[in-house]
Amino acid sequence: MTNSSRPREITLRVYQVGFGDCFLLTFHYDAPETDRHLLIDFGSTEKPDGVASRKDMLQQVAEDISRRCGGQLHAVIATHRHADHINGFATTKDEKGPGDIIRRCRPDLVLQPWTEDPEAPENPLTERLKTLHAFSWNLREDLQRLQRIKGYSAGVMRDLQRFAANNAGSREPSNLSAIENLQTMGQQPPAYLSYGQAPGLNLPGVNAYVLGPPTLAQWPDILKERSSHPDEFWQLLQTSSPIAEGSAPLFGDIPATLASQWAPQNARWLIRRLSSLRGEQLLDLVRVLDDVLNNTSLILLFEVGDQKLLFPGDAQWENWSYALHHPQDQARNEALLRGATLYKVGHHGSRNATPKSLWNLIQSNNLLSVLSTKPDRHGDVENKTEVPRTTLVRELKKNSQLFSTQDMGWGVSRDGEPPSKAFTITPQYPKSPRITLKSAKSAAPPS
């Protein structure tokens, strides 16, 4: 094998995007081969502390990506449709949006999960995703009116707002432009992948595996329901709305009182309790929805020499369990995962996205765990739902080398570069167990 037929080095650049994901993965080759740049997710729903505008931040990150890849991306990978992974691909009418900049990098190929294929035949999962987006979009609109009703706690309202914004899919205009952009920006026809397919990348010397998501035919459990009434939840969802249509009284001529203005004393306790309960009910619904979309994430593994780089998006247990329990492939998958050298921590460090049966395969002192997250934005410690999950972070620190974007500040350098951190990895051929972290450069000092 000649040197040019395999990567000499790999660079992973982790961008500080607040709550979201954005990674530029570069495989460096000796001439005559040219470097290949892969952009893995680009989105943010919470700007980093100290940033004036999320929109401007995405713009700066897009420009930095364009500069670093020399205006030429080999592939764009959008792991799933959540806004915190794709809203950076949004375009604007004046073609100056972050998505326009990425589009001008003319990626050869765009990889997405099978659930994103607009030509896919109708199936229960994609139908449910449509319901999800519609519910979230309606919820967003209704939340503004809901604030008038007393009793919904600030925390519940905050979480509802975030979940709704993240799940609106194509109903959210900026997401829609991102989705359309992803469908059309590739020079080759887009690839909509499922477990076991070849991703079609042109990366000499690199084996790339798709470990998820399974199709419905492969793994009906991805729908997550143990119930014998699999449609019941979705029917519940279709009838549920945070607010009655137009706040109109249900009974034409019969006068109703707005309880926030006045209520009899005997009713006040129940009014307060019921409003609070309703907020939590809605939150329960959207949490389930959030998980469903997470489980459509592409799980990609790149094998280069002695290096194994794992990018699972936000996949949770139901997605992972197919690869980990596959009747024929389980042993192969375990062998592939064992000895991983880089792990993009799933779902910003939430409790459910790094199952122990996966972690037991990949944990080692040679493993670099990369976590893109922002604390105090989702869940709470009391219910073990905080993101990132404290006990997971402790484990990542203990049994791997952890890098988290929450340790990065924000401040654009003199060169106009947004903060990012680059890891250079040198694969060893044919075998060498050591991982070399040659440089760890922060482009800008913390503000």
Next chain:
Amino acid sequence: MSLRPLRRTQKLTIIAKDPSVRIGGEILRARVDVPAEELSPGPRGYRVQVIDYDASSGLLYPALEHRTLENGDYNDPFAGEPDETLLGDPGFHAQNVYAIVMRTLARFEYALGRRVSWSFGGHQIQVSPHAFLEANAFYSKEDRALLFGYFPGREEEPEDVPPAGEEEGGAEGLQRGRRIKPRFRSMIFSCLAHDVVAHETTHALLDGLRPRYTDRSSPEQAGFHEGFADVIALLSIYSLEDVVRQIIDRADAGDGGGGDGAGPVLSSTVVSSQKLTRDALAGKSLLFSLGEEFGRGLADRNAPLRRSITLKPGADYTKTEEFVEPHRRGELLVAAMMNAFLEVWLRRIEDLYPKEGKEGPDTVPPGDKEHFLDRKRVVEEGAAIADQLLTMSIRAIDYCPPTDLQFCDFLSALLTADRELRPDDSRFKFRETLRSSFAGYGITPTSKGDGTEPGVWEPPDCSLSYDRVHLESMRHDRDEVFRFLWENRTALGLDRDAYTRVLSVRPAIRVNPDDGFVLEETVAEYHQILNVVASELKHLGIKKPKDMSPDRQVTLYGGGALVFDEFGRLKFHIRNRLLNPERQTQRLKYLWEYGEFEEQILEKEARRSNTFARMHLRRFGPQGGTSNDEFF
């Protein structure tokens, strides 16, 4: 001031099943008896308070006022009002839930011969008939409330409409910025469905009688709450003669209810025996379904929420993954009970056949296949059988173990409760029918029987000391019953290291309808809790779940119901022993495999929101089928 005694009951109009069940095109109603009282606006009474607050719109609807008539009777303001008023007046909705909740409560009190408390400790449950816009209804212990949702029944595909302020056609792309607006037929109100209201009320009452049944234990215990609530709801409805008449009329007209919903009006006073077959009565009748309008209103469903009676006996459903889900598991209980109801009813109908013999007014020629029966009598028999089974079902709760209930325990409790009151089963053969009907679903009584009758609980087989306790105190004092337990801990097989607590001591007074004699009992329940670490399990003979860490804290539960006779002697000790290795191994395995193990999380979850509201969501939970140790 009048010396006329106050009325004990009052009649109120309710919707007999739900607004979709009609007769001659009009909604089938019933006037039911509920305990009489001077109601405050709401209506708000001594046990039920209706507060019509809608958390989805923040609106409060006006409280309904009932007034006393000049002759001392109570007003039934909606008697004879047109259907439009019943559907369109929130006051009627308030009355409907008030009356059904009160009737269900009164039914429990009648069966048990004592006052029955709500589980939250207070005296008055709050009921919100239009609590939120959602196809959902539930009992919330923490909010001391029964909450009923409403939703638009859909008939067409949703249409896209522009959001407020956006001009038609102004949006780019197919879906951009558009709000989905359903085209709806009419609102469906869960507060107008008798079965839904009775079902949720039963949750509140059962939780008061047996608070540990909401503990995570087994699919069967979770399923029991659901199944029992369905059984009580359905039997409450069939004990209304108006409803039973509809079953007969529909069977007679060959109308399963799937047509225009108008329902037949039959004027004949007789009904052909050939129309009163099992298939005719149950095969198509929408009346044997639960949540008829509710289920049909949901998009893509067009079917009632549950039709347990269609589960055919003979299959071992409990072994299938499908029947691990609580509602589904509960359906086995419902199917067994409702098939027993049908069986007894059909047998009683056969008893009404005229005798074969020489031609005469009361005889028919031999070989006649078709008999014409008195329609009224057939209806009365059906309603009476439903009523009797309803009473038995409620009484059985006193004879159930207070923790880790299995359907086979409930069956033994049913048989015992009935046998104690009516030793002679020859007339209706309820017990014989229940045994065979439950057996059809793989459920056989826990107890082998006491030698005189199969399946009933056995009397305690031990010598007990009563010398240091007082009879009178034993009828109401938890500390006195605890003293009895402690004195007899060895004989009763209690674990002496566990935390033991007497949860309740209650009188039970029942009247035998056959001879009028009173059966007096005292029912006490206790439970035991033992905390161990997983590594200690093997010393107790309990198998540790695979992959459970040895230093994990494990809590074991056990307990029993003590039934004392009128002389204070223990008649039955119905228990689940704390250190029953087989049962505890099964329980831990189930909780571990279904990710329901971490008590701390569960307790917090229970505090934060209520069990019944989350029943829908839990089965879609993010860790379905995984143990809790899968996550950090």
